């Protein structure tokens with residue numbers, strides 16, 4: 001059974017009297033511990049699919065099964081409990097945090113809200129999370145806005161893993177980082193996946209990164225699936241017009257990142 005199975009997802013937006021079909025009859029599945037990449041040009045529907053999968057927005061049509069149940073039917077406490085298993089990291093973690101909050105507070109919230117640890121246990125859990133993502137313990141008292149972008153993305157990852165998720169949606173999560181920091185964050189994500197069998201829905205416009213970290217890939221074009229398959233095979237020899245165009249436009253593909261063998 002797939003960890004997440006989306007069938008026939010459609011999402012339309014009304015904008016200035018016109019209808020935009022952001023996602024058009026898209027189906028995909030993610031297996032436990034797998035990285036599925038979503039790639040495609042700007043505006044092709046990647047972030048809309050991310051928001052649908054997280055149930056931040058509702059589809060106009062389609063189904064989502066998550067951990068064996070109808071995800072779109074969940075309400076209230078059962079939805080909140082299931083949400084702990086499905087976390088997210090976005091491109092700009094500052095937008096996701098209260099910037100004046102301390103790092104400790106940003107990590108305390110999920111532990112408290114999801115009832116993961118008692119008040120007395122939480123400082124130790126926060127220290128463990130910081131250590132796990134490679135951050136020094138004394139970062140806990142710093143404000144989120146005063147740490148570096150790479151550190152902030154590590155805090156976002158620590159917060160995502162705090163609730164022991166089975167799936168993390170990463171929407172351009174490493175795109176804003178410079179190359180060396182990006183490589184370190186990708187290594188951390190691969191380590192966490194091996195250790196905790198977390199699956200990733202990995203959204204990126206960077207095919208070099210996708211080739212390095214994803215098992216399978218879906219290429220989107222104007223809200224539809226143009227091509228899908230094993231990530232390296234698709235990036236090395238795309239068959240679709242959009243795949244060929246994306247590969248031609250990509251800077252020299254970075255093969256230096258260790259690949260996460262399936």
Ligand SMILES: Nc1ncnc2c1ncn2[C@@H]1O[C@H](COP(=O)(O)OP(=O)(O)O)[C@@H](O)[C@H]1O
Pocket residue numbers: 013014015020021022040041042043044045046047048049
């Ligand atoms: N909230 C919104 N209101 C209106 N149109 C939107 C909204 N969000 C996305 N869109 C449109 O939906 C399409 C897909 O957008 P998006 O999913 O953000 O693409 P991507 O992440 O691949 O760049 C685009 O045409 C975009 O302009």
Ligand SMILES: [Mg+2]
Pocket residue numbers: 046047048
């Ligand atoms: Mg996007």
